[in-house]
Amino acid sequence: MLDAPARNLLAAPLDAVAARIDRRWVTPDRVTMAGLVLGLAAAGAAALSWWGVALALWLISRLADGLDGPLARRRRASGLDTTSGDAGGFLDITADFAVYGAFVLGVGIGWGGSMLPFLTVLLAYYINGTAFLAFSSIAERSGRRLDDGRSLSFLGGLAEGTETIIVHSVWVLAPAAAGPVAWVWAGLVLLSGGHRMVVGYRILRAPAARATGSEV
Template identity: 60%
Template sequence: MTVFDARLRRRLADPLARGAKLIDVPWVTPDRLTAAGLATGLGSAAAAAGTLWALALVLWLVSRAFDGLDGPLARRRAAGSGSPAGGFFDITADFVVYGTTVVGVALGASRAQVAPWWPFLLVMLAYYINGTAFLAFSSIAERTGRRIDDGRSLSFLGGLAEGAETIAVHSLWLLVPGWAGGIAIAWAGVVALSAGQRIIAGFAALT
């Protein structure tokens, strides 16, 4: 993972653990937090498509807060490890939210005539290649006993584009939608480089 993402994860580990302790009541479950993150993420995409940029930003950040709490709560209840089903739901929800928010911003920006739609198509292509690389590695690494354990459900190969960077970039184009097209082109390049990095590192690790 990137230095920024790694540092942020370390800095947020204790606050998120304390947050998980505060919300550790029977009716709050990790899966419900994941579902709440998915719902607010979809709401952010819809708000962006409607050019409601401030609302989209708030819902995006709330969505990522839910996403940050589901793992610590799962590990707290499972004595250090989350459930496989919960991990699957979490990563699937993340992919849905990332993809739909890109589409939402593309629709809103083109509708408001502040940016064309095609830079966001490049982002989606880069996300597809990047996701394929790390999911394929995770599956094969698990099967061959070469799992990378950093506390998450999957074996993540490091890359330039990680969760913290994704949150920052998605927030940025909601803050300044007039620059969203240029931000999307640059971000697509970063994600593409990250995908290439993961492909090379994954092949080397499995050789």
């Protein structure tokens, strides 16, 4: 729900940072991998209940995740990289799933209470991931692509990347409340997953010329 306004708000600052780090050896894929490593380290810190370290690593990893796209577009515009867009998009979404899942598991271990709310969050992530990845693949093949500048066709919802960053940050800022927050978050993500299933089905049933994404 907040991804579109967040992208509009952060586009100029991220482009400026991408311009500052644009060096031959700083490739978009390496930035993606740095985000992956930092995100997994954040999950490990959370599992050890090193909450301040986990928060810092988590936010830096998400900054890296936000920079790989602007850097890739900058490289393509300059003609330095015209071949790795699809591969980079694949690497980016795979890294995101790995980091999100690992961080949920890390917080679930570190907070010291029941793992059930965090396992429910993982189930909700699984349903959402299945819905939007399946939709993106079929929409691409059938001429119903939703193009917002990203590598995949993303169906909007109540729970998107921006909300995920915020909620995961809240977990490590207030670890004593992590379990109850996880229950609420799991409910929202499950609701969002159901919404994506319905909207995706409707878009794919519509004639390709009419599938503009206006139902999202």
